[in-house]
Amino acid sequence: xxxxxxxxxxxxxxxxxxxxxxxxxxxxxxxxxxxxxxxxxxxxxxxxxxxxxxxxxxxxxxxxxxxxxxxxxxxxxxxxxxxxxxxxxxxxxxxxxxxxxxxxxxxxxxxxxxxxxxxxxxxxxxxxxxxxxxxxxxx
Numbered sequence: 001x002x003x004x005x006x007x008x009x010x011x012x013x014x015x016x017x018x019x020x021x022x023x024x025x026x027x028x029x030x031x032x033x034x035x036x037x038x039x040x041x042x043x044x045x046x047x048x049x050x051x052x053x054x055x056x057x058x059x060x061x062x063x064x065x066x067x068x069x070x071x072x073x074x075x076x077x078x079x080x081x082x083x084x085x086x087x088x089x090x091x092x093x094x095x096x097x098x099x100x101x102x103x104x105x106x107x108x109x110x111x112x113x114x115x116x117x118x119x120x121x122x123x124x125x126x127x128x129x130x131x132x133x134x135x136x137x138x139x
Contacts (some may be wrong), residue, residue, distance in 0.1 A: 006034040006126055007060040009054040011046045012121070013075060014039050016023075017065030019109020029116035032123040035063075042066070043104070044077025051088055055097060058135040061126040065103040065115070071108075080107065097130050 012018040019041050024031060040046055043066030054062050064085060065080040082104055089099035103125075105118045 004034075004127060005131070006060050006123065007058060008032075008063060008123065008126060009035045010035050010063040010065060011040050011044075011050065011058045012037055012064075013043050013066040013072075013078075014041055016030070016042065016071075016108050017062045017066035020065060020107035020111050023109055023112030024115045024119070025112070027112045029112055031119035032118045034042035034060075034123055034126075035119060042072065042077035043081035044072070044074060044079075046084070048083055048084065048088055048091070051102065054135055055092070055101070055132060058132055060132045060135070061101045061103070061122060063122050064102075065107050065118070066104070066112065067081045068106045070101070075086065086094065087111075096133060100125055100129060101132070 012021055021037055043064050046064055053060050064081060066081055069079060070079040085102060085104040088100055093099050103122055107115050
C-alpha cells in the first residue's frame with residue numbers, strides 16, 4: 001500500500017502496542033507504509049512534548065497504541081496516556097490542527113488484525129484531512 005506522501009508517527013508501548021504491529025506483520029496483514037513506529041516503554045511516557053514535536057516536524061497524524069485499560073504493566077500508564085490524548089485534542093484544536101489527527105487505541109500483542117484495521121482506518125482519516133497545516137505553512 002502506498003502512503004501518498006502521508007507521514008504518521010505511531011508511539012507503541014514496547015510490549016503490547018508494538019506486539020500488535022509485530023503480529024500484523026507475522027500474519028502478513030498489510031497496512032499503509034505511512035507509519036513510522038516508535039517504541040516506548042509505556043504509553044504513559046508519551047507526553048505532550050513528543051506529540052507536539054511530531055506535529056511540529058511535519059507528521060500528518062499521531063497514533064498512540066497501548067495495552068487495554070486496567071491491564072498496563074505500569075498499572076495506570078495507559079489511563080494517563082488516554083487522559084493526555086483527550087487534553088491534547090483540545091490543545092490541537094486551539095492551534096488550528098484537527099483533533100482527529102491524534103488518536104489513541106488499545107491493542108494486545110495477539111491483535112495483529114485489529115492493529116491493521118486501526119492503522120488503515122486512521123490512515124484514511126488523515127488522508128481525508130490532507131497534509132499537516134504546520135508542514136504546509138512552514139514550506
